[in-house]
Amino acid sequence: MPTILTPEEPTVRPVPEPKPEERLRRDRPSLGDWLDLRLGWWGFVRKNLDEPMPPGVGWWQTLGNLLLTLLVFQFVTGFALAMYYSPSPTDAYRSVKHITEEVTLGSFVRGLHVWGSTVIVIVTVLHILRVFFWGSYKKPRELTWVVGVIIFNLILAFSFTGYLLPWDQKAYWATVVGTRIAGTVPVLGHALMLLIRGGEEVGALTLTRFYASHVMLLPALLMVFTGLHLYLVRRHHIAGPVLPQKGRPTPFYPVQLFKDAVVVLGGMGIVVYLALAFPPALEAMADPSGTDFAPRPEWYFLGLYELLKIMPAGYEVVATLVIPGGISLGMLLLPWLDRSPSRHPARRQWIIVLGTAIILLIAIMTLKGILETPPPGHGSGHAGLPVTLDRPLA
Numbered sequence: 001m002p003t004i005l006t007p008e009e010p011t012v013r014p015v016p017e018p019k020p021e022e023r024l025r026r027d028r029p030s031l032g033d034w035l036d037l038r039l040g041w042w043g044f045v046r047k048n049l050d051e052p053m054p055p056g057v058g059w060w061q062t063l064g065n066l067l068l069t070l071l072v073f074q075f076v077t078g079f080a081l082a083m084y085y086s087p088s089p090t091d092a093y094r095s096v097k098h099i100t101e102e103v104t105l106g107s108f109v110r111g112l113h114v115w116g117s118t119v120i121v122i123v124t125v126l127h128i129l130r131v132f133f134w135g136s137y138k139k140p141r142e143l144t145w146v147v148g149v150i151i152f153n154l155i156l157a158f159s160f161t162g163y164l165l166p167w168d169q170k171a172y173w174a175t176v177v178g179t180r181i182a183g184t185v186p187v188l189g190h191a192l193m194l195l196i197r198g199g200e201e202v203g204a205l206t207l208t209r210f211y212a213s214h215v216m217l218l219p220a221l222l223m224v225f226t227g228l229h230l231y232l233v234r235r236h237h238i239a240g241p242v243l244p245q246k247g248r249p250t251p252f253y254p255v256q257l258f259k260d261a262v263v264v265l266g267g268m269g270i271v272v273y274l275a276l277a278f279p280p281a282l283e284a285m286a287d288p289s290g291t292d293f294a295p296r297p298e299w300y301f302l303g304l305y306e307l308l309k310i311m312p313a314g315y316e317v318v319a320t321l322v323i324p325g326g327i328s329l330g331m332l333l334l335p336w337l338d339r340s341p342s343r344h345p346a347r348r349q350w351i352i353v354l355g356t357a358i359i360l361l362i363a364i365m366t367l368k369g370i371l372e373t374p375p376p377g378h379g380s381g382h383a384g385l386p387v388t389l390d391r392p393l394a
């Protein structure tokens with residue numbers, strides 16, 4: 001039967017009277033309502049609390065939020081330290097000594113910052129390992145991974161630049177060796193070293209350059225890349241386990257939020273304990289004219305340091321550039337090197353075997369470095385470093 005078209009009825013319907021509590025909210029909004037009307041923040045919070053978690057997601061997926069919290073704390077403690085710190089060779093050491101010995105809670109805040117940086121490196125490595133073994137870097141999360149690799153390098157740069165700031169013997173000589181490593185890069189090496197040091201020697205310009213990078217450039221870059229990382233994580237959602245599990249996705253709140261909160265509180269508790277139990281040390285003030293101070297870089301650079309020690313003369317560049325550069329490039333290109341569409345470890349055996357071998361090698365070299373590099377101090381010589389990297393430069 002053909003449809004009979006009738007003229008439309010007028011669509012204007014009477015607007016229902018608002019309920020009394022709605023009228024109250026509209027006429028006298030609370031601060032929260034007032035802000036929500038303008039910012040729409042409650043919608044944003046709601047969206048994040050409702051973020052779907054595939055079945056099988058659990059404790060391993062808490063590391064990202066632990067990292068985020070640790071980073072926020074690093075900003076807070078770093079800001080507190082910067083209010084007392086003075087970045088010049090004549091004052092840097094004295095200002096850190098003042099913070100450590102005289103400022104109320106100064107030693108504790110410095111401890112939180114120093115131990116926080118170590119815990120951040122450990123948690124970042126665990127987060128990377130989780131993503132690597134789960135194959136979560138595969139399509140469509142390639143960029144999430146690439147941005148993560150950039151963040152990892154930024155975190156290492158934070159550590160390298162921060163290490164010099166106390167301007168004590170340990171800081172000074174580790175930076176002498178570290179910057180000389182940059183100098184071994186073929187062709188561009190010397191120019192690179194001059195750029196980092198601000199001259200031929202580690203001195204006042206090195207300190208101001210490291211300070212400016214540590215408190216301005218690196219935080220700005222880290223904020224941009226972390227924001228991008230989190231945006232991408234939300235856009236593509238968290239990947240489920242390698243073998244999909246039965247069940248429907250559940251919202252982030254309450255189960256995953258609870259797990260995140262437990263891990264965040266536990267992680268922060270560890271940092272607080274370390275800061276209280278092992279307050280950060282300060283060696284004697286940097287003495288650029290001294291010749292017998294054994295440098296010792298941060299523990300996570302000791303693997304590289306160890307590699308450098310076993311390199312035959314003339315092949316230092318293999319340890320300073322070829323191997324670390326190859327690993328960094330391999331990490332950046334990982335989503336395209338591992339072309340298997342499956343995330344299951346059994347179906348991407350070569351990358352799992354290669355990745356595990358590299359991880360074990362780094363772990364063994366780091367452990368060897370920790371056990372065999374003498375503590376920083378006088379009289380231990382150059383601790384086996386190639387002559388080209390020992391000081392003073394001929």
Ligand code: HEM
Binds near residue numbers: 131
């Ligand atoms: C500032 C440091 C970082 C922060 C705050 C951060 C934060 C997060 C968060 C909150 C998640 C979702 C929850 C989780 O999987 O734990 C995540 C996932 C992810 N992260 Fe990171 N991350 C950081 C560093 C890195 C690094 C260094 C890499 C790799 C080199 C990386 C690669 C990834 C990838 C590929 C995912 C997606 C995982 C999946 O979907 O299962 N992240 N990150």
